[in-house]
Amino acid sequence: MERHITAGIDGSSESLDAADWAAWEALRRGLPLHLVHAADEPASRTRLPELDAPAERERTALDHAAMRLSYGHPTLTIRPSRISGPPVPALLAAADSAETLVLGSRGYTTFAAFMVGSVALGVTAGASRPVVLVRAGERPEDEHEDTTAGPYRPVVLGLDLDHPCDEVLEYAFYAATIRRAPLHVLHTWMVPLVPSASADDPEEEKARALTAALAPWHHTFPEIQVREQLIHGRAGHHLLMASTNASLMVIGRSIAPGGEHLGITTRSVIHHVLCPVAVVPHA
Known part of the structure; x- marks a missing residue:
């Protein structure tokens, strides 16, 4: 099985910061980067913009993240994939084949606590492989x-x-x-x-x-x-x-x-x- 780093993408700024950290880690390790978006797909569009727009942003988040990282890291192999289903079991399954799974955590100020959501906690508690949590605003420097x-x-x-x-x-x-x-x-x-x-x-x-x-x-x-x-x-x-x-x-x-x-x-x-x-x- 090919070794790789996996990052979970959900459209949030913290997941994008985590994906950027994962890209640097993949480069450090000489491995490809897998971007995974896991979510329950809506049954149908409602034709109400206030309801459809958030779902549409989530659907396009993976493509935007892959494009953004490819520009920032042109030598890195990036493979995006979508998984339909509840995020925790989907990410746990993705972690099984990853060298490391990277997820985002929301941070407030330098000395404030992370806001670690239920998905990140559930995946960290159950993953069979290492999980890295990266707070929002984390920069390479x-x-x-x-x-x-x-x-x-x-x-x-x-x-x-x-x-x-x-x-x-x-x-x-x-x-x-x-x-x-x-x-x-x-x-x-x-x-x-x-x-x-x-x-x-x-x-x-x-x-x-x-x-x-x-x-x-x-x-x-x-x-x-x-x-x-x-x-x-x-x-x-x-x-x-x-x-x-x-x-x-x-x-x-x-x-x-x-x-x-x-x-x-x-x-x-x-x-x-x-x-x-x-x-x-x-x-």
Whole structure:
């Protein structure tokens, strides 16, 4: 099966910004870009402009997005496709064959939360492949230190040492490689506010566990500059702070036997981080 990046298009400005991010990511990875528009088709036209015009704009959004991106990225192979049906199952099916699925999230101001809609949340919670959420207004230069010609900001990996899964680590290391960016690996933990006298400080043990988890990937990606950081505190807060100078945030999502869900930390991150966030599913 051909590898590719897929972006969901719905005619909104945030989906167009996400598609532009996906185009750059496809170029970085040397892959084609698939643009997918998924929606229930109206049974018929009403001949009332106030009702038909929004549906018509949605139908033409895919063509407009493909044309706009082809002008901006003339060397990129772009393949648009329409899928009739409810957006969440259609996008989940599209994600199955994609290297990464990219969706848009509405942002307000620099420090305001994302407005992540039910479609983006449903797809992120259930996708079998990585999903990247890109906030509205995200620009290519936002990933760089100064201009688009400058070095990339670090890729930040929020790592759960209880589940240091290969899928998440590989995604983060490769994302840093194609950007020639440093990788900042962050692990946070919480301990009781008043530990018992016999309680051990977990920092030394966690430092060994973090080094062990990253060791094989240092050998696979020896050119990547990796910064390891252990912080006591809430993961969501510290990941938010780390995102202020990141080109991309990478976090994992456990595929639970009981069904599709997003954990508290994952929800906090996707609603509040200040850069694109990749949610990588793992067993």
